[in-house]
Amino acid sequence: MSTKDALLVGRGMPALVLRLAILVVGVAIVVVPLREGVTVGTLVVLLPAVLASVYAPASPAPAGVVVVAAALAALPDGDPLRVEVLVLIPLVHLFHVTCGIAGAIPTTGRVHLRALRAPASRFLLVQGVMAVVVLLAAWLPTGRNAPLVEAVALVGLAGVALVTVWLQRVK
Amino acid sequence: MTDYEVTERLKARRSLTREGGTGSRAYRWFTARRAARFEGWRRTDALVRAVICGLGLLAVGVILHRLELVLIGLPLVVGLLLTAPPAGTPAVVSHQQAAAVDAGGEAVVAVTVVPGAGAVFTALRMPMPGAAGAGPVHLLPAVAGEVRTLVKWRSWGHGIYLRPDYLFASHDGLYLYGPVVGVVAQQTVRPPIDALQPGPLPPRAAGLVGGHRSGRPGDGMELRDIRPFRAGDRLRRVDWRVTLRAAAARGGTLGPGTIHVRERHAEADADLVLALDTRLDVDSRVGEWNARPMGAEVRPGGSLDIGVRAVSTLAATFLRHGDRVGLVDLGHPRGGVPIGSGRRHLERIRHQLVHAARRVAGSGDPVLNHAQVPTGATVLVLSPFLDDQLVDLVVRLARRGRLVVAVDLLPGELSPDRTTPWGPAVVSILRAEHGVRVRALEEHGVPVLRWDAGAPVGALLRAARRRRRS
Numbered sequence: 001m002s003t004k005d006a007l008l009v010g011r012g013m014p015a016l017v018l019r020l021a022i023l024v025v026g027v028a029i030v031v032v033p034l035r036e037g038v039t040v041g042t043l044v045v046l047l048p049a050v051l052a053s054v055y056a057p058a059s060p061a062p063a064g065v066v067v068v069a070a071a072l073a074a075l076p077d078g079d080p081l082r083v084e085v086l087v088l089i090p091l092v093h094l095f096h097v098t099c100g101i102a103g104a105i106p107t108t109g110r111v112h113l114r115a116l117r118a119p120a121s122r123f124l125l126v127q128g129v130m131a132v133v134v135l136l137a138a139w140l141p142t143g144r145n146a147p148l149v150e151a152v153a154l155v156g157l158a159g160v161a162l163v164t165v166w167l168q169r170v171k
Numbered sequence: 172m173t174d175y176e177v178t179e180r181l182k183a184r185r186s187l188t189r190e191g192g193t194g195s196r197a198y199r200w201f202t203a204r205r206a207a208r209f210e211g212w213r214r215t216d217a218l219v220r221a222v223i224c225g226l227g228l229l230a231v232g233v234i235l236h237r238l239e240l241v242l243i244g245l246p247l248v249v250g251l252l253l254t255a256p257p258a259g260t261p262a263v264v265s266h267q268q269a270a271a272v273d274a275g276g277e278a279v280v281a282v283t284v285v286p287g288a289g290a291v292f293t294a295l296r297m298p299m300p301g302a303a304g305a306g307p308v309h310l311l312p313a314v315a316g317e318v319r320t321l322v323k324w325r326s327w328g329h330g331i332y333l334r335p336d337y338l339f340a341s342h343d344g345l346y347l348y349g350p351v352v353g354v355v356a357q358q359t360v361r362p363p364i365d366a367l368q369p370g371p372l373p374p375r376a377a378g379l380v381g382g383h384r385s386g387r388p389g390d391g392m393e394l395r396d397i398r399p400f401r402a403g404d405r406l407r408r409v410d411w412r413v414t415l416r417a418a419a420a421r422g423g424t425l426g427p428g429t430i431h432v433r434e435r436h437a438e439a440d441a442d443l444v445l446a447l448d449t450r451l452d453v454d455s456r457v458g459e460w461n462a463r464p465m466g467a468e469v470r471p472g473g474s475l476d477i478g479v480r481a482v483s484t485l486a487a488t489f490l491r492h493g494d495r496v497g498l499v500d501l502g503h504p505r506g507g508v509p510i511g512s513g514r515r516h517l518e519r520i521r522h523q524l525v526h527a528a529r530r531v532a533g534s535g536d537p538v539l540n541h542a543q544v545p546t547g548a549t550v551l552v553l554s555p556f557l558d559d560q561l562v563d564l565v566v567r568l569a570r571r572g573r574l575v576v577a578v579d580l581l582p583g584e585l586s587p588d589r590t591t592p593w594g595p596a597v598v599s600i601l602r603a604e605h606g607v608r609v610r611a612l613e614e615h616g617v618p619v620l621r622w623d624a625g626a627p628v629g630a631l632l633r634a635a636r637r638r639r640r641s
Contacts, residue, residue, distance in 0.1 A: 006281065006316060006317035006318065006319045007284075007311060007312075007314055007316065007317065007318045007319070008318075008319050008320065009297050009300060009309055009311070009318060009319065009320040010300060011299065011300060012309055012310070015308075015310065058215065058216050058217075058344075059216060060216065060220075062216075062217075062220055063216070063219070063220040063223065063224050066220065066224045066228075066243070066244075066247070067224055067227070067228070069243065070228050070239065070240050070243040070244060071240075073239045073240075073243060074232075074235075074237045074239045074240050080237070080238035080239050080242070081238070085239045085242060085243070088239075088243055089242050089243060089246060090246075092243050092246070093246035093247065093250070096217070096220060096221065096224075096246075096247055096250075096343070097250075097343050099217065099220075099344075100215070100217035100340075100343040100344030100345065101292070101310075101340075101343070101344050102344075103215060103216065103217060103344050104292055104294050104310070104338060104340040104344045104347060105294045105308055105310045105338075106308055108307055108308070109294065109307050109308035109309065109310060110299075110307050110308070110309045110310065111309075111310045112309060112310060112311050112312075114311065114312050115292055115293075115310045115311050115312045117312070118291050118312065118342070119291070119342065119343065122250070122253065122342060122343075125253070126246050126249050126250050126253070127246070129246075129249050130242070130245060130246055130249070133242070133245060134242065137238060137242070153233050154233060154234075157226075157229055157230055157233055160226070160229070160248065160252075161226050161230075163252070164222065164226065164248060164251050164252060165222070167251070167252065167254075167255065167256070
């Protein structure tokens with residue numbers, strides 16, 4: 001293999017940058033329910049979960065952040081497509097991705113930007129899909145659904161769950 | 172705590188229990204099952220989070236008719252659907268370097284990465300560019316091929332230059348492979364050789380060949396005298412110009428007393444014994460003298476570091492001039508190198524210096540006996556001179572007629588230990604005792620020089636030789 005093909009290791013950035021990114025995204029997630037006036041649940045549950053995720057990204061703490069952030073977003077009775085929810089969609093996804101990457105490297109390590117290109121493009125792809133879904137949701141009529149549609153939705157959801165679990169079998 | 176650290180701890184605990192050997196079959200079965208979770212590709216918390224939180228939020232959102240929950244949980248599920256579980260067995264193969272290198276040199280260290288299908292990240296331990304040591308873990312893209320880094324050996328010693336521990340991760344860190352501890356590659360970094368102006372060493376009495384002018388007449392190149400012909404002189408040594416002039420002065424006849432011959436100096440080799448005090452390694456911080464240096468075998472800039480560099484430089488300089496050089500390890504009598512010459516001998520001395528520096532005892536009596544120093548050899552003793560025994564040995568050696576030069580390695584500025592009020596007093600006493608020792612050496616005809624003062628060894632040897640002749 002020629003020198004041109006080889007991957008040259010540079011200095012990179014400290015891996016603490018990833019923890020800092022988790023903290024920044026986590027704080028942004030915390031700010032959203034606070035702006036909606038949900039203070040107790042945010043400060044008592046969400047904020048400690050964010051801080052725990054910064055300390056241990058490969059732990060159940062980030063799952064707590066995802067669930068609590070979603071639950072706090074669902075608490076106020078408002079438009080489900082309001083700005084706060086639309087902001088939370090990429091933030092929670094970014095938090096999940098950043099925790100996943102940060103869990104693979106010790107804090108004393110070095111992160112190289114080249115390594116983050118693939119996850120960045122994948123993040124944008126997922127968010128593109130989500131933009132389509134949001135547009136679809138905004139376009140669809142609101143109101144009570146027919147029981148058949150509800151049943152189809154539940155069956156479809158079960159199908160998605162089965163496909164997901166089947167796809168994630170380790171060969 | 173990261174997955175990397177958790178797995179490392181579990182592996183360490185597993186190896187401990189294996190060593191303990193409980194003998195219980197049930198326990199072995201249990202530990203084997205747990206171990207299987209860490210073999211090959213394994214699921215991570217990120218995957219569990221994506222499956223449970225993503226699908227859970229979708230389900231709850233659909234059931235409760237809360238679109239917010241669906242929209243927040245859906246990206247996690249979409250990410251899962253876009254990810255295929257990785258397959259194959261990733262590997263990292265390291266390329267071996269030379270077993271010994273010179274300090275100050277640099278080389279490209281490379282490993283070959285085989286990531287396998289589905290791997291997106293490689294967490295690979297590689298040296299930092301321009302530095303030495305195993306280095307930190309780098310998060311790199313998982314690309315098949317070579318991963319290279321430029322390693323620079325700034326300090327001498329023996330150590331690890333590469334240990335490519337690795338861990339592979341799939342998209343979003345959903346699956347991990349490893350961490351796997353890489354094969355350790357070690358290297359001996361030989362002490363550097365600095366430029367030094369050598370001085371003339373006193374030639375050995377028994378020397379017949381070499382680069383030094385002996386006081387005795389012989390077959391060398393340098394003219395010693397022109398004298399009348401004596402029985403036994405070779406005819407080719409006759410200086411015909413002087414002879415004819417002498418004959419002309421006596422009337423033009425070639426008689427007895429008119430024939431003159433050119434007498435030349437004999438050329439002899441010289442022996443240099445470099446005696447290094449490896450018992451102590453001290454630097455300017457007196458409070459740290461008892462502590463082991465952090466992350467290094469010797470203190471950078473300490474007495475042993477300077478001593479080893481000085482010995483390496485002196486040995487290289489005098490061996491290059493055709494002299495014979497030996498090494499005496501004052502702390503370990505068996506750690507020396509007998510006197511010898513040549514390039515291979517220099518490498519032997521430099522290797523031995525690296526090994527000698529790894530055995531700093533911090534105490535013990537110095538050993539410098541008569542058998543270690545050949546007759547006629549010049550002795551250079553390199554030490555911080557913090558004890559009287561070594562001064563006694565050096566003085567005894569000088570009294571036997573050897574040319575002994577002391578090289579003082581004690582740092583010029585000593586900073587007192589700030590944790591105790593006695594710090595400044597201790598430094599004062601150390602300085603005073605050291606001064607007494609240096610004066611005692613000088614009074615017994617042992618010149619003392621400091622290595623950091625421009626290393627004027629050449630000038631000193633020249634002066635010492637002149638003094639001896641007179």
